[in-house]
Amino acid sequence: MTAQKKQAEQIKEISGVNPLKCMKCGKCSASCPSYNEMDIKPHQFVSYVINEDIEALVHSKSLWKCLSCFACIERCPRDVKPGKLIDAARQLVVRKKGGDYLSPDEMAQLLDPEIPQQLLVSAFRRYRR
């Protein structure tokens, strides 16, 4: 199995998503509140996984722009749920050594007194191994 294929399989496994179910209606992209911030758009995630171009996916800005608001998951008519693919790709990055998106130093700078704990907890959960 090529490395690309393996990564693609990994993404499918982590997410539990079958990208082949997608009918390319774009409802995910139509629903996404972060659409304009993303370089790879939600509806394109499926193609990247099918084409096994996971490198592009994991280097995409979109991973960090996704709000995990589940709008795409809720509305997907094909039960594909691109949000899960994005999350899986993010997992792939942070599970790698050195893949942390957020360092404790950086964190310290971002802090403001009003920040609720859950934001910090979740940021660590989402961005770090």
Added chain:
Amino acid sequence: MQRVGVFVCHCGSNIAATVDVKKVAEMALMEPGVVHAEDYQYMCSEAGQARIQEAIREKQLTGIVVCSCSPRMHETTFRTAAQRAGLNPYMVEIANIREHCSWIHKDMEEATKKAVLLMRAAVAKVNLNTPLRPGESRVTKRALVIGGGIAGIQTALDIADAGYEVDIVEKTPSIGGRMSQLDKTFPTLDCSACILTPKMVEANAHERITIYTYSEVEKVTGFVGDFTVDIRKKARSVDMNKCTGCGVCQEKCPSKKTPSEFNRGLSTRSAIYTPFAQAIPNVPVIDREHCIKFQTGKCGVCAKVCQAGAIDYEQKDEIITQKYGAIVVATGFDMIRLDDYDEYAYSQSKDVVTSLELERIMNAAGPTKGHLERLSDGKAPKEIVFIQCVGSRCADNRGKSYCSKICCMYTAKHAMLIRDKYPDVNVTVFYIDVRTPGKNFDEFYRRAVEEYGVNYIKGQVGKVIPQPDGRLLVQGVDLIDNRQILKEADMVVLAAAIEPDPDVRKIATMLTASIDTNNFLTEAHAKLRPVESPTAGIFLSGVCQGPKDIPETVSQAGAAAVKAIGLLAKDKLLTNPCTAHSDELLCNGCSQCANVCPYGAISYEDRQVNDHGIREVRRIAVVNDALCQGCGACTVTCPSGAMDLQGFSNRQILAEVDALCR
């Protein structure tokens, strides 16, 4: 003991090249009961058949085995040949030594050995064959059509024109169905009423058509050629014979707040009403639930104003029992409810409407008298957005898995009509795919784009966001330009999925007609028998079988009519003699077999039996030959072996097993 003849076919070299046909014939003579065996170049040829017939006559054969191609190919040929020579056609068995032997094996010895085994199995079976005679059942020369939409009307007209009596049962107060609610029809833009009304009138006037409106099928018994149906004619509270259709009662009725079904709830109607002006029959009904007289006992205005004295508050439901030879289901469709699609704000904004509601808005007899206006404030819209595939092609549990088929075309129609009549209104269509397979269909869609400037955007809408100023912000995506779109609109039209009328499930159960998970009736064969139900004598017309547009519905209605006529034209029906039979001495009457019978062919009766001197009344399974199709499900369910299948009896199959394992 039978006198069996075995005929081994060379099929040119198809069989003979791999199977030693002479050897097979030679071996056949050693089988019990075999008194004649021969081989020939082409058994199915005239000459081959003549040889078989000659042998039957000369050797007084009581059964024959033809070792040849698949029975699916020539069983009928050989049965007919045998019958002409005076042999019961069910005394013929085929050993398939071509498809199942010579064509798949290369080694002559091996293939010959197998051919001999197959021959032996067939001989063993034919030794146990008994002459079977198809039963006969009579045909009532009258058809029932359930549903009075365009499908039902067309089917009824076609059957009636062929000279048979037809009854239409329609549950609403008028025939006409969904088509009567449409404004214009694609791809020709005819006025729907203009082409439908004449058909309704014709059906009403036809001497061989009886229309029962405001009526429902309540009970169905019997079988192909001989159904007995109870029809409940709901109390109309108006005497059909006296009413002149003047309409004064509807005008004067003080209860006017009931949502109009015909206008999809966009306007109201009186409690005594005809659904629309061209209704047939043009006799109103009193909706007792909303009638002041029925609810409070006080009122009676309609009776007072009716000069014909047609109002009859005492009228009761009436049950009509009628016999039919054939039943056509034409129960049609409705749009799905959009409760689960709140992201499109259907329940939050009056200006988000379904396509069928738009039909009513566009229609001169509709709630806005045909003016295109927003239902919230009556203002003329400047921007209209259409959203396709709302609830169609869904793999989630909110919608339907299928394509509703008609939406692409009617949306193009709507877009075109709006642009034509109101050139200052911009029309945008969000679509996933535009599906236009049909004569002049793609051209029609292209006209919408090219001549009428309708803006088609490939991409779905995620959310419709009502704005404080009453406009609607449509958040969608353009997949080709790869950008998210925020579009302000004054109206949004949803192409909601269509689904079979929910009542069809009830009707299918009564008819024992099979139905799929989406409530569409199943056809007997998807390709070759598309207008017949697997249940004999039941035919399918229109959307009850699957989504289709008007031209398709009308063609299918005609096809269903022809199938029904084909049935009604017969005086008697020959029934398949390979049916199940219950041995009254073995039957326990335990009712297990009826549980698995897909045709409702098994019933039970208390019968006096004489079981070796014991005389007693026993509950015995009885198979109706006309209904039984011979699947054999009952035979395996029966623990005592009382139920057996003619032509494929337990002993016959066991004989084959024995011969093959010898």
Added chain:
Amino acid sequence: MSIEAKEEFRPKIVAFCCNWCSYAGADLAGSSRLSYPADVKIIRVPCSCRVNPMFILRAFEKGADGVIICGCHPGDCHYTTGNFYARRRMTLLFSMLDFIGVESGRTRVEWVSAAEGVKFSATMNEFVEKIRSLGKNVRLEDLRCQNV
């Protein structure tokens, strides 16, 4: 090399095929010249639901080494529901045979449509291969004849 040349084991296999799908699928395999071993012999039944467990046991009794039942795919039955019942019956019967120690590989159900000539042939090849690997069926015959 042993003195007796070991004769190749040719199993006896009975295939019950429903008339509407699988028998037609077998015909298609034939007309497409998709070969499978001659060990397989087909018995035509109207529907897979016509197959009585007695037939299967009888085949084993008479020396069959494997029995396969082929019918329309679930949902496609010519008689609408026959194969659904067959499926339950065969599942339970096979489970019972397995329970008493008869190798589960000797029995099989396969759904083959009239269009699946390729599948029919492939299934039969596979099944024969399986039975060959299992060898001669002795267990059912021996069930009650314990060597004393």
Added chain:
Amino acid sequence: MKYSYYPGCTLRNKAKALDDYARASALALGFELEEISEWQCCGGVYPLGSDEIATKLSSVRALNAAKEKGQDLVTLCSACHHVIKRVNDDMKNVEDIRTRANNYMALEEPYAGETTVLHFLEVLRDRVGFDRLKEKVVHPFTGKRIGAYYGCLLLRPGRILEFDNPENPRIMEDFIRAIGAEPVLYPYRNECCGGYVSLKEAELAKGMCDKIHKSASGFGADMLITACPLCMYNLNKSQTGGLPVYYFTELLARALGVCEACGNSREEDGEVTSL
């Protein structure tokens, strides 16, 4: 009536008010929130990777603790609610996760999703009933126009959370009616506030919240209520719309007249009281 209660980390700290008011209100409404002992942080995000187990265990512990007491588990923070309800669904319906989680946990009796998880609002709706709540209100917010802000976590995925219609919810609106105010329906009430990304993508989150404020004030809301500390934080950061934002429990406590009982009151208390 006693419920097991999972407050979560934020309610111990930044959102103490959300917690205090809820407990006081609960007592006034005749039920008690019994904090489960030694709860651990839920992690704040539901691990979407279907192979994640360890990150789900703290939720399982909380769920099992409630099961052992034979109580329903009540949550207040949207994030905790989301995580715990979804983990519970996994434990009930996903065999693989159930098996592996139980292997880690080594409980006396395996946990298989027996506990019912309720959001405080669900308790109000399904157990107390908004009609009964209405009867208990002593200081109704008559004349106030309040916009409910749901956010994502309470509603989606609708099929698992089964909290309310995810596209057109009404539970908070019904709540607003029950405390005597007028709910303002505005379309952005179930859109994301920017949630998790506000740490690193502050601008992005601000943009989201601006839309929410604008939409709500456009439809005439005087204020917003929320159940989520993170939403609260984000909505407060954006001041374009300028609507004040309150936890729904603050208004509840005020309406029930139990504010004073909460002791540890915030500055805003004065403001709420003066409403």
Added chain:
Amino acid sequence: MPECVKTMSQAEREIHLMTAQQQTTQTQVVNRAKELLADGTVARVLGWKAGELPYAPQPAYFEKEEDLEEFVYNGFCGANLSKYMIEASKLDGKTLVCLKPCDTYSFRQLMKEHRVDREKAYIIGVGCKGKLDIEKIKAQGIKGIQSIQGAERTDDADTLTIQTLYGERTCAYADVMLERCHVCKGKEHMIFDELIGESRDTKDRDRFAQVKEIEAMTPGERFAFFQKELSRCIRCNACRNVCPACSCRKCVFDSSQFDSAQKANADPFEEKMFHIIRAFHVAGRCTDCGECSRVCPQGIPLHLFNRKFIKDINEFYGEYQAGADLEPRGPLTSYVFEDVEPGIVAERG
């Protein structure tokens, strides 16, 4: 066997017996049956009468009040009388029938199959605290049995006292219960006109434990196990005759339908397959009453076949208890589209 050594004084035992007798279900049933015979409600009583041996009561009809003196009801009345109601349903008048909780499942299953007439039955649901297996008593080394006390008691006393040629012995009630009572379906009667006596749920074992044990064996071991068991079968048909589900007017093995009749001697097939087919024919209808194993003179655990089917049915198609309802369709006469494929058997390995 330390308990067996323990003996009661004669006086103690007599007192014990007397109090027990006052409360026996037997007495109550007899009294009630007399009333019902007298007022014409029923034409006959179907129950048990003492057999030649103290532990072998036989099913019997009683048509007169005085006949009822012979009526017995005790721990050895294992026989399920439901099946007798098939014939009794053809007689004039109602038959009073005594059914234990587990027997009522069979009765309901027979009702479902239109084999018994509910209108012809007056059902007295008799209390049951588990029925006894004489073989298990004998296996305790108790021989020369003359009489047994304790089997008829309805209280929770847990010992049997047995008079033998070699003196008095005792043993624990629970140790000598029929296997089926250890997997009791419960103490509720599924159908009755009136109830007499207390019942006890005696379930203390996993019903499928032995099936699971066998499933865990290798195919070779399984085969050896059944070969050993079935080799003892003498085709006496006792299992078939007692089984309430095996109620065919004429058994398929006795008819010519499958060429299976009159060939038994020539062809061992029938004997080999008899039990498999019998179990298959009752699959989905067998209430697991355990009568087949109870009556087998060779002690073959025939119920294992039925239980294997029940276990599979529960696993594949959802929990099902024959006779628990009157729904006409059973697991083999219904289906769902998503049913497991037969291939699951091979997959399970």
